[in-house]
Amino acid sequence: MRAKKAKEYVFSDLLGMEAYCKSHYAEYYSKSNFSCNVTQLTKGELLTSSICAPINDVHLELFKSNQTLLYEEDANQSSVAFCWINDPNRVSESNTIIGGHKMRELSIAGFNRLNKTGGNTWDIVGANTVLCCMSLKWDKLKGQIDKMNAYNAYARLEECIGIDSEAPSSSQLKGLFDRHFQHGVQCSQSFYDLAIATLEDSPESENLFTVRSDKTDLIEDLVKLLHEDRPGLPPLTIAQITQYLNSDSKSLRESCQASFDMSILQLIKSIRLEQVKKSYLNPHVPKGLRKFTMKQNALYYGFNKWSSFERLYFQTFSESPEESIDKAGAISVLVSDLLRQRK
């Protein structure tokens, strides 16, 4: 690892990871708010690793987790992400979905986080999948698009959620990314040029672009709704969800199954369970109080029966609620400076 400033961040809890992402983002894109919700979808102890090696105007990251994770975040207008998976030996059998686009070998997605339609975006990062993320600044990218007259690229940014591209520029982009993590690349310009070229030049075949549609909007809205922390948080019924999303239960059920490989209720359960866990880890509440309200927190998030909640909690996180509360506050991030390590 020769990239300058390359650092690895290792997390074993998602609250810490969210907080870190937030401040990392705020530091990088000054004046912009960013927040995300992360939920663990598979069962077992968690360990994630982010290797970040930013340069001027480009944020570059390699992300990996031993569990499958669901991300939900608000769209923003300051950054455009380009993500792809790196799995040359196809070991992970990735079930990764970025921005609603199912990720295959040639896929690049994530750029619809630049979403001006007021939406949000969601990703699933499959267990043990290496995800390559490049994030560009929208102002700069837009200026570049104007200069290069690359209005196909602009159209695709606004209307597509992902592409599967065999264009040479796409493999060059991935190559440059790898080279950065091996040797360190100083200049951001090539990242911008190749990103635009990938969007602009990819062949026009219908199959290669996933276009924004009612279906993709519906699933985005569903994910957003399930994460909403409304006052009182009454348990959501399928009927309420369909009414709220102005949809019918059949298409919701099918969309949910196709995207998450689980039913809506299972998905709600995973998200709510994660929310309870985060409340147990909340550093702003004294430990004694967290223990005192332990059962109420579970009830608040819709788990009416303590004993079955406890069982589900243990199955999912390999620890009991008490253990989570006890562990909280311990150092949850391990940062290492990779360049210094090598010296």
Add this chain to the structure above:
Amino acid sequence: MKLSLSYKDPLQLSETLAELGQNTRITQLDLGEGTYSMSHAMSSGVSIAEIKASKTLLYEGWGTDWSVDFNWITPIKATTDPFGYCEGYEMRSNSIGGLNTINSAPGSSWGKYSEACSSTACMLDKAVLIDSLKACNAQTALENLTTKRGLDVDHFAALQLRKLAQSDMSKGIVNAAKYYDLITCCLEEGTVRHYKKSELKNLGLLSEIVSLSHSNDVMQSPMSLSDVCKYLDAGQASLYRICQEYFGIGIIEMMMQVRLEESRRALLRQKDHSQSHESTIREVAIRYGFKHAGRYARRYFTSFGELPSQTIQRS
């Protein structure tokens, strides 16, 4: 009659314009709150209005069956970007636009003006103007008026016209005939800008984009980019290029902004308070092509800095 008003909301501008007989829909193309002011004066056969706004505004739908609506701008500050467009005609400090309101159907005109200038509209009676042009045998003026979108006028008459309008807006119109004389002079003396074929095609396309964005049917069930391309018979790259150049945003984004602004007008006009706010917002959201009220509220908030429910409370 003379009047000067200042507003906090571009919708109030369109309300006042509607009282003056101009059913104009106004969409703010920049985010956030701004300040807006309007002065106007009216007398028989002449109506003038000047609008200043601290944000870029898109006006659609002006033009009446009785009038020709001349437009000009007054720079407020220096800028390297164009001040604005009247029906696609780039408005410079010496331009007079809106000539083709003589031919077009009422309500089919549009304009866009940035915060760097104020825009003035001067409505003259169509029949009276044509009669007077014919009476003084102003052939060039007639030709320009009926075949051009705009003219660049450096003649002294243009300066006089501006001064007259300026002083009449504070004192009231004394002599309407002066406007007819000065406009005749401007039409006669103005220079015609020459366009390439492709530029003329763009101007036509621009008007189609504006009119499509404001079509009620399209607002109710928004078109996808590929539908828009098919409908306008244009490629996505050229649509994006043209929208970026003239409006500073992507085409889908622009169409969305128009829908949002119209939905806001509907919320503000909400008279029936018998049903709950929640169901009113749902209905309005669906009427303007937003299927999901939550998404609508978030997008709305980004544009206007308040939630739809807050808008209803103000209505």
